[in-house]
Amino acid sequence: MDFRTQVPFYFQDFEISHKDAILMIGSCFVENLGNKLQTYKFDTELNPFGILFNPYSIANSLNRIINLKFYTEADLFFHNEMYHSWDHHSVFSGVNIEEVLENINSKIKIAHQHLINSSTLFITFGSAFTYLHKPLYTPVANCHKVEANKFVKKLYEPEELYDLYKQLFYDLQFFNPKLNIVLTVSPVRHIKDGFMENNVSKGILFQLIYKLLGTFKQSFYFPSYEIVIDELRDYRFFGKDLIHPNEQAIDYIWEQFGKNYFNDETIQINKNIDEIFRDKNHKPFNIYSEGHKKFLLSLDKKIENFNTKYPHIPF
Numbered sequence: 383m384d385f386r387t388q389v390p391f392y393f394q395d396f397e398i399s400h401k402d403a404i405l406m407i408g409s410c411f412v413e414n415l416g417n418k419l420q421t422y423k424f425d426t427e428l429n430p431f432g433i434l435f436n437p438y439s440i441a442n443s444l445n446r447i448i449n450l451k452f453y454t455e456a457d458l459f460f461h462n463e464m465y466h467s468w469d470h471h472s473v474f475s476g477v478n479i480e481e482v483l484e485n486i487n488s489k490i491k492i493a494h495q496h497l498i499n500s501s502t503l504f505i506t507f508g509s510a511f512t513y514l515h516k517p518l519y520t521p522v523a524n525c526h527k528v529e530a531n532k533f534v535k536k537l538y539e540p541e542e543l544y545d546l547y548k549q550l551f552y553d554l555q556f557f558n559p560k561l562n563i564v565l566t567v568s569p570v571r572h573i574k575d576g577f578m579e580n581n582v583s584k585g586i587l588f589q590l591i592y593k594l595l596g597t598f599k600q601s602f603y604f605p606s607y608e609i610v611i612d613e614l615r616d617y618r619f620f621g622k623d624l625i626h627p628n629e630q631a632i633d634y635i636w637e638q639f640g641k642n643y644f645n646d647e648t649i650q651i652n653k654n655i656d657e658i659f660r661d662k663n664h665k666p667f668n669i670y671s672e673g674h675k676k677f678l679l680s681l682d683k684k685i686e687n688f689n690t691k692y693p694h695i696p697f
Contacts, residue, residue: 386615389608391642396562396602398643400424400651400695402501405493407443409435409508411568411606414632415639416504422652423695427500430493431523432471435508435572437543437590439523441550442469447494448557452487455479461528468515468522475526503554503561506606508568510538510586511575537582540589547590551598563601565591569610570626609635651692658684658697 404426406416416428431443458465465482466475476482512521513533567587572580595601610627619631661681666674689697
């Protein structure tokens with residue numbers, strides 16, 4: 383008997399290997415997956431604008447990356463003794479305006495070059511809600527704890543987002559014709575918007591993805607939302623806030639990701655990396671013993687063999 387719903391994977395001909403360059407952008411969930419890829423030595427550039435939740439801000443960041451559109455002092459604002467960008471997560475904020483701009487613009491340069499060489503772009507949508515900054519009603523990626531009365535909350539319509547992303551995907555295909563785009567909806571529920579509102583928001587994101595998949599043959603879907611909601615479906619797979627998937631859930635999602643998108647060689651490389659990490663994290667009883675010295679020599683040999691066999695994967 384089977385006591386759980388198994389989420390089917392589509393696009394089985396799609397693969398990711400250590401030879402691929404990958405750009406990942408979007409909500410906090412994409413960081414979970416991106417950190418896994420970086421740990422296993424995939425050539426991954428992760429969230430060059432910081433964590434972004436709404437589709438407009440994600441599209442805006444990709445457009446700036448494609449066009450190398452840099453930021454100037456006029457694009458920043460000063461609040462709570464720090465300089466901020468409305469388009470960036472607070473990790474880019476700082477007390478020195480020159481350093482903030484250097485950090486922001488250097489990331490755009492890196493992401494631009496990475497996107498040129500990337501075979502895969504991951505986009506993870508978090509919410510169809512965004513905030514518009516008055517008086518110009520400009521969409522922002524982060525409110526940076528500015529007073530709530532300075533913003534108006536907006537729920538994007540599916541057609542509005544589709545028009546935005548249809549043009550973005552055409553631009554991405556022109557910029558990098560070999561690029562595959564993997565779309566996913568974050569399983570993190572934005573219940574601060576309200577329970578019903580969260581469901582409406584996620585539904586709009588699914589409508590957007592569904593239409594994009596039907597339009598662009600180089601677009602794919604990773605069912606992270608369904609894996610958490612339908613397969614795991616239990617609060618023991620969530621953190622203390624009962625909203626974010628915990629480490630066990632992330633490990634399971636990573637496992638399903640690998641089963642469906644990694645070939646045999648990639649899986650074997652990951653096993654070798656696991657073995658090296660396990661040995662590196664080993665805590666000896668006696669660091670001066672002959673046994674430990676032999677262990678370290680064996681570890682060095684494993685790393686040397688790995689680097690020889692896979693010179694394209696820096697260890």
